[in-house]
Amino acid sequence: MKHLLTLIFVCMFGSGVKAAGVYNVRDFGAKGDGQTLDSPAINAAIEAAVKDGGGQVLLPAGTYLSGSIRLKSNIDLHLSAGCTILAAPAQMNAYDASESFGGFPEYQDGGHTYFHNSLIWAEGQTNVSITGHGMIDGKGLTRRDTERAGNLQGGSIGTGDKAIALKLCRQTTIRDITIYRGGHFAIIMTGCDLSTIDNVTIDTNRDGFDIDCCKYMTITNCRINTPSDDALVLKSSYALKRPVLCEHIAISNCNITGFKCGTLLDGTYVPEPVGWVCGRFKLGTESNGGYRNISLTNCTFMYSSGLAFEEVDQGRMENIVVSNITMSHVHHYPIYITTGCRNRGPKEVTRQSSARDIMISNVLADDCDSLCSIIVTGMKDEPVRNVWLSNIRLQFRGGGTKDLVNKDYREQGTNYPEPKFAGWTPAYGLYARHAEGLHVSDVTFSYERPDFRPAVVLDDVHGATLRNIDAQLEPGIEKVVTFRSKDISVQ
Numbered sequence: 001m002k003h004l005l006t007l008i009f010v011c012m013f014g015s016g017v018k019a020a021g022v023y024n025v026r027d028f029g030a031k032g033d034g035q036t037l038d039s040p041a042i043n044a045a046i047e048a049a050v051k052d053g054g055g056q057v058l059l060p061a062g063t064y065l066s067g068s069i070r071l072k073s074n075i076d077l078h079l080s081a082g083c084t085i086l087a088a089p090a091q092m093n094a095y096d097a098s099e100s101f102g103g104f105p106e107y108q109d110g111g112h113t114y115f116h117n118s119l120i121w122a123e124g125q126t127n128v129s130i131t132g133h134g135m136i137d138g139k140g141l142t143r144r145d146t147e148r149a150g151n152l153q154g155g156s157i158g159t160g161d162k163a164i165a166l167k168l169c170r171q172t173t174i175r176d177i178t179i180y181r182g183g184h185f186a187i188i189m190t191g192c193d194l195s196t197i198d199n200v201t202i203d204t205n206r207d208g209f210d211i212d213c214c215k216y217m218t219i220t221n222c223r224i225n226t227p228s229d230d231a232l233v234l235k236s237s238y239a240l241k242r243p244v245l246c247e248h249i250a251i252s253n254c255n256i257t258g259f260k261c262g263t264l265l266d267g268t269y270v271p272e273p274v275g276w277v278c279g280r281f282k283l284g285t286e287s288n289g290g291y292r293n294i295s296l297t298n299c300t301f302m303y304s305s306g307l308a309f310e311e312v313d314q315g316r317m318e319n320i321v322v323s324n325i326t327m328s329h330v331h332h333y334p335i336y337i338t339t340g341c342r343n344r345g346p347k348e349v350t351r352q353s354s355a356r357d358i359m360i361s362n363v364l365a366d367d368c369d370s371l372c373s374i375i376v377t378g379m380k381d382e383p384v385r386n387v388w389l390s391n392i393r394l395q396f397r398g399g400g401t402k403d404l405v406n407k408d409y410r411e412q413g414t415n416y417p418e419p420k421f422a423g424w425t426p427a428y429g430l431y432a433r434h435a436e437g438l439h440v441s442d443v444t445f446s447y448e449r450p451d452f453r454p455a456v457v458l459d460d461v462h463g464a465t466l467r468n469i470d471a472q473l474e475p476g477i478e479k480v481v482t483f484r485s486k487d488i489s490v491q
Contacts, residue, residue, distance in 0.1 A: 021055035023048055025064070032062020034086060037094055039066040046072055054127070059083045059134065067094020067160065071122035071130070079134025079177055087119050087140035087160055087183070095160040096121070107345050108237035108286050111145050111161065111184045112212060118165035119183070129173035130164065138163045141183030143206050143228075162188055168240075170194050179203070180265060185210045189217075191240050197222065203264040205229075212237050213244035213289060219251045225264035227272040231256040231279045231304065234294065236315055237286035238345055243315060246283075247292040251299070256281060258304040258331070271303050277331050279304020283317065285417055287353070288345045290315025301327040306365065308333075309358065310417040312340035317355040327365035333372035333419050334365045334394055337387065339379055340412035356385040366395040370451060372419045373427045377412055378434035380460070386437040389430075398447030400428050405454055405481055409433070427457035427481070429471055438464040446472040459483040467491045 023045040026032065030041035042057065042064065049055040054074025061082030069085075071077060079085065088094040098114035106113050115121050119138060122128050141160045163182040166172055172195040179186045182204040189195060190212040197219045202208040208224040211217065212235040224231040232254065236246045258277035263270040271277075279301065283291045290311055306327055311317040317339070327334060339353045355378065374394070378384035409431070410422040425431040429445030432438055438461055445455050455471030456479065458464060466489065471479050480490055 022058050023055055024058045024060065026060060030059075030064060032060065032064050034063035034065055036065060037067065037088060037092060038064040039069055039088070039094060042066065042069050046070065046075055049075055059085070066119065067092065068096040068116065068118065069120045070096075071120055071125060071128050073125045074127045076129045076131055077120070079130070079132035079136070081133040083132065083134030085119070085134070085136045087138045087163070089140040090142070090159045104241050105346070107288070108239050109145055111188070112190065112210070112235070112237045112239045112286060114161070115165040115167045115188070115190070117160060118162040119160055120163065121165040122169055123167045125169045127171045128166070128169055129175070130177060131173065131175045133176050135178040135180060136163050136182070138179070138181040138183045138186075138204070141181065143184060145184055162186070164188070166190070166192055168192070172196070175199055178265070180262070181205060182208070188212065189214055191244065192217070201265070202226070203262060205261040208232055210235060211246060211249065212286065213240055213246055214249065215245070215247045217249050219249070219254065221253045223255045223264065225257045225259050225261070226279055227258040227261060227277050229278050230282050233282040233284075234291060235284065235286040236289035236291060238288045243289035243345070245289040245292050245315070247294070249294050251296045254299045255302075256299065256304055257302045271329070277303055277305070279331070280306060280308055282308040282310065283320070284308065284310030285312060285342070286344075287311045287313040287315045287317070291317045291320065293319045294321070296322045296325070298324045301325070301330070303329045303331075305331045306334040306336070307360070308336045309355070310336070310338055311353045311355050312338070312342040312412070312417050313344050314349055314351050314353050316353070318357050320358045322360040323362050325363045327363070328367060330365050330368040332369050333375060334368050335360060335363070335374040336372070336419055337376045337384060338412050338417050339377070339382065339384060340415065340417055341379065342414050342416070352379070352382045354382055358386070359388040360392070361388070361390045363392045365393070368394055368396045370396045370399050370428060370447065371424055373425045374430045375419060375425060376430070376432040376435055376438065379412070380434055383434045383436045385435070387435065388439045389443060390441045393444040394429065396428055396445070396447040396451065398428070398449035398451040400424060400451040400453040402452035402477070405457060426453060427455060428453040429455040431457050432461050432464075433459040435461045436463050440465070440469065441467040443468070444470040450474055452477055454478050454481045456480045457483070458485045458488065461485045461488070463487045465489045
């Protein structure tokens with residue numbers, strides 16, 4: 001019997017006969033030698049599987065030089081251990097042209113508008129997956145936002161832009177793969193529902209995940225190294241030609257870092273030598289629809305910016321829960337919550353951006369840049385409402401001067417929502433302005449070098465409760481300073 005089973009296995013897999021539902025790209029002419037352009041063979045395998053009703057398109061160990069791969073419904077693109085999909089250089093003209101946006105005004109960056117000039121892309125497909133312990137190496141992809149200048153208006157024809165781009169897909173899964181040098185976005189998903197991303201490793205020089213206008217998604221057990229741009233960012237752009245909420249997204253057990261690109265994968269973990277590293281988890285900036293029912297829990301950050309929640313394009317941000325976060329070597333700010341009126345969208349839309357019901361708890365961070373405290377800022381006629389900050393311990397580097405308490409801190413207004421452009425905050429621990437219902441409890445602020453700012457500054461804040469604030473202070477410096485605020489309870 002043992003010999004019979006061995007004979008069957010050899011007949012199925014060793015003689016070029018495919019197993020039922022498995023389409024080996026080698027059987028369609030792929031070489032896997034890193035020199036031959038293999039994307040035509042991979043696409044042929046996908047089309048054969050589609051013709052048969054679906055199946056697994058298998059890439060065995062090898063290096064597959066590739067242009068655009070068109071993923072279709074009921075296809076599992078499986079990257080075996082030892083497999084690398086290597087993005088072809090632009091001069092090979094191996095990528096699909098960017099699609100037309102249909103003459104509708106573009107209110108978002110080209111990276112959120114065009115998808116077909118990507119290494120792997122799908123639009124309007126169902127039950128698609130990219131799995132396996134293989135790698136995508138985006139060596140031939142551009143880091144730049146080149147869609148308009150490139151494939152559409154006579155620039156660098158053939159330029160590949162993103163590693164994986166999925167639009168209007170349902171029941172999508174990305175699991176176990178590694179992406180190195182992912183181009184402009186390693187993974188962008190727009191208007192995708194019922195999605196799972198699990199155990200994915202990204203080490204790239206621009207964005208890691210961009211999740212735009214999606215709903216009912218889980219992102220778990222991922223490692224994301226992005227020293228130059230956002231690690232895991234949720235967006236709500238106008239790419240679908242209407243405002244669409246990004247909602248019901250659950251993220252857990254992820255590591256976000258800002259090491260030099262490539263050093264997460266090679267295990268040397270070299271801090272990026274520049275003065276500012278991005279990394280971070282963010283909602284925004286594209287926020288036409290907004291965000292609702294978002295949870296982030298059990299995640300770690302190292303050599304990155306922290307948590308950013310930005311609603312500036314007339315959407316709404318509500319029901320956000322963050323818990324159990326650790327951060328070390330935090331650039332610029334640990335926690336940033338803001339609304340504004342950039343309003344990048346149709347001029348006939350007149351509603352205001354809004355934010356409410358945001359709960360952040362159990363956060364521990366050390367070596368935080370003292371440029372910015374925790375920031376909670378709304379607008380004069382539309383304050384941020386109902387924010388809870390509890391069980392938080394932040395250690396800052398210090399160095400702030402006493403005169404900063406009276407600084408005319410920049411209103412967000414139409415500005416790009418990035419704290420580095422506003423400069424030092426008036427408080428070293430928490431600065432809040434234009435807020436209603438701010439509840440802070442069991443929070444510890446400390447610093448390494450003397451800082452002569454108050455721990456907390458509240459400006460035009462109403463209905464605030466501060467309980468058990470343990471803050472390091474220099475002699476003569478007040479713990480809490482309020483301007484135009486009322487109904488404040490300090491315990």
